Amino acid sequence: MNPSKSNWITKYFSETVTSFQNEVDEIELYKKIRKSGFIYGYTTSVPFEEIPKEKWTNEEMTKIVLIHSLFKTYVTTTQSTDIDLFFKKVKAFYDVISTYKANLFFSYILPSSNGIKQSLEKIIDQRVQNASNIVEKSFSHSLTNALLFIDIVSFKRYLHNETEVLDFFKHLEKTLLNLVYLAYNEKSVKTKYDEIIQRIFENSLRFSAKELATKSFDEIDFNVFITYFGRNYILDITNMVMWRDEILEENELEFLKQVGKKLYLTNEDIIESNCAIKHFIETNKHEIPYFQFAHPVKKFYKHTSSSILLLLERNKNILAKELKNNKELVYLLAKSTHKNLDEKERKHIKKQLIELCKTIPSLTIFVLPGGSLLLPILIKLIPQILPSTFNENLEE
Numbered sequence: 001m002n003p004s005k006s007n008w009i010t011k012y013f014s015e016t017v018t019s020f021q022n023e024v025d026e027i028e029l030y031k032k033i034r035k036s037g038f039i040y041g042y043t044t045s046v047p048f049e050e051i052p053k054e055k056w057t058n059e060e061m062t063k064i065v066l067i068h069s070l071f072k073t074y075v076t077t078t079q080s081t082d083i084d085l086f087f088k089k090v091k092a093f094y095d096v097i098s099t100y101k102a103n104l105f106f107s108y109i110l111p112s113s114n115g116i117k118q119s120l121e122k123i124i125d126q127r128v129q130n131a132s133n134i135v136e137k138s139f140s141h142s143l144t145n146a147l148l149f150i151d152i153v154s155f156k157r158y159l160h161n162e163t164e165v166l167d168f169f170k171h172l173e174k175t176l177l178n179l180v181y182l183a184y185n186e187k188s189v190k191t192k193y194d195e196i197i198q199r200i201f202e203n204s205l206r207f208s209a210k211e212l213a214t215k216s217f218d219e220i221d222f223n224v225f226i227t228y229f230g231r232n233y234i235l236d237i238t239n240m241v242m243w244r245d246e247i248l249e250e251n252e253l254e255f256l257k258q259v260g261k262k263l264y265l266t267n268e269d270i271i272e273s274n275c276a277i278k279h280f281i282e283t284n285k286h287e288i289p290y291f292q293f294a295h296p297v298k299k300f301y302k303h304t305s306s307s308i309l310l311l312l313e314r315n316k317n318i319l320a321k322e323l324k325n326n327k328e329l330v331y332l333l334a335k336s337t338h339k340n341l342d343e344k345e346r347k348h349i350k351k352q353l354i355e356l357c358k359t360i361p362s363l364t365i366f367v368l369p370g371g372s373l374l375l376p377i378l379i380k381l382i383p384q385i386l387p388s389t390f391n392e393n394l395e396e
Contacts, residue, residue: 041146
């Protein structure tokens with residue numbers, strides 16, 4: 001099952017159907033989702049299944065957690081495990097939400113001729129892949145994915161009351177943005193990171209700049225957030241915005257307490273939220289883009305290399321077959337592992353690689369505008385993926 005290819009939802013549900021029947025309450029479900037990193041925008045595990053982490057990219061795990069969380073929410077809310085009815089409900093929910101699209105963040109088109117599952121795959125693909133360009137993706141991808149849980153909170157609301165979900169969806173977004181602004185103003189020292197995180201949240205929400213919420217704390221209406229999901233999610237997002245330096249100032253802690261009070265949460269809930277994000281950061285801080293802002297180029301290279309490595313692993317058989325017919329390219333790739341290529345050789349290997357990528361559909365990304373910038377990573381990784389091919393060449 002590959003969440004980056006079509007029909008993955010059908011396969012995923014067929015392979016894990018028995019686990020879907022397991023009962024789970026709302027509190028347990030939320031804590032599982034939060035532990036996976038989905039709440040914080042950087043999914044490090046699939047909390048429902050014992051699936052080896054190395055099989056999935058963070059993006060693919062995010063897709064799985066999103067669809068599975070939507071289904072678990074459906075089960076806990078309706079007490080039904082009817083998968084077909086779930087697909088109809090979640091498709092109808094996204095159809096309603098899609099009418100609210102003031103920017104490109106939610107601008108998908110759902111052809112009526114497509115099946116429900118195929119339409120959901122397109123929706124989820126765009127919801128997860130929302131960064132505006134490849135350079136910003138390394139940093140903003142995780143932050144904007146932290147907003148995906150809005151879908152789950154709003155879907156639960158939709159199951160209770162279909163007619164008011166759009167207003168609820170808008171109000172939740174505006175409340176989150178208000179709290180981001182207010183939390184930002186609580187910081188005694190504002191860094192470049194804080195400015196960027198504020199801008200990314202602002203650009204990621206689906207209403208126009210004219211509608212940006214600028215209410216004071218006392219003016220925010222928290223009363224509509226009555227579920228465990230909604231109340232704890234708002235607290236966790238506020239906590240995440242403040243927690244970059246792992247130290248909460250006294251006024252920041254007081255602000256969190258005020259948010260908790262408005263949401264009818266206890267001090268124990270606030271402590272649990274603090275402990276959850278602290279544990280997640282300490283465990284994953286070397287992998288989370290927005291905690292490595294001081295080294296964006298290094299992080300971008302590392303993140304991109306990991307994605308390309310997985311892509312090559314999945315296509316290594318056809319890659320090996322194509323390389324057998326191109327001894328010159330094999331020679332240059334092998335030489336590059338222990339010597340610097342001259343300018344003529346570098347130009348030639350680039351041309352040869354582009355031609356190779358044209359023959360393998362999954363690698364055509366390197367042929368697109370800007371894709372050639374990633375070729376040095378490709379040159380480095382191909383010999384690592386197919387060591388026997390290049391070791392034999394060196395022996396000759």
